[in-house]
Amino acid sequence: MEHDAEARRGFARMGFGCKHYRRRCRIRAPCCGDVFHCRHCHNESTKDGHELDRHAVQSVICLVCDTEQPVAPVCCNCGVCMGEYFCRTCKFFDDDVDKEHYHCKDCGICRVGGRENFFHCQKCGSCYSTTLREKHCCIENSMKNNCPICYEYLFDSLRETSVLRCGHTMHLQCFHEMLKHDKFSCPICSTSIFDMDKFLRALDAEMEASYCYMGKSIYTRKIQAIYQQPESFRY
Known part of the structure; x- marks a missing residue:
């Protein structure tokens, strides 16, 4: 009997879900009362832009036996596990434990x-x-x-x-x-995203060892020109 219960619990693992998560249940959105595979499916489908509060979910529907019930890791009717990973706080289920949820x-x-x-x-x-x-x-x-x-x-x-x-x-x-697109600074504060001192030292060493200025590639000259500008003018 114990073996049968364990087999039932693991039935259809990774066999159901949506593009966001693999799980064996759907959720009923408390905000609009509609049923979705997950909160992302809800948020992508709403026309008015309202989002689902994950913590407010109260009921789920088993995808194996179609039983609606309070949020729980195992179906109260057929005994199937609704998600190998289950978080009671977030009302979250996922069969793909390789993601290493916490x-x-x-x-x-x-x-x-x-x-x-x-x-x-x-x-x-x-x-x-x-x-x-x-x-x-x-x-x-x-x-x-x-x-x-x-x-x-x-x-x-x-x-x-x-x-x-x-x-x-x-x-x-x-x-x-x-x-x-050759953008090398933070789009918020314009700070360089690389340690440009190290970059320019390496560039100078390459120039001295390989070729004179007239022989440089267009890309190399472009990069050097960008970082000869004042910081405030870098995009």
Whole structure:
């Protein structure tokens, strides 16, 4: 019997869900009463722009037996696990445990990537990689702002973020797009995103060792011209 119960619990794992999460339940939005796979599906479908409060969800619908019930990790009717990862605080389910979810009490939401790999910066107001501990410039509530490139709210975005040398943040994808368009300074404060002293020293060494100024590539001359300008004129 115990084996049967365990098999039932694991039935259809990773078999249901949406583009955001794999899970075996849907949620009923307390704000409008409609049913969605997740809060992101709700937010993307609303015409008036209202967003679902994850903590306010009270009921879920099992996707295996279609039973609506109070939020819980296991269906009260068929016994299937609604999500291998379950957070009662966030009313959050996900079958994809490879994401290494964890709940941050200071953020008030669930994060991914493994608790041991992140720390919560009280001043910045968010979880950052442990590689940035004591190595980043703190800006109060830096993550509780929109990305300066795409304007999506950063704090609970599903996309990976990047912390610049100045402490401002943006999506990592947006950061790479910015570089492709030859933008080498923070779009908020105009601080250089690289340690330009090291960059220019390496550039000078390359110039001296390889070729004279007239033989330089167009790209090399362009980069040097940008960083000969005053900081306030860099974009």
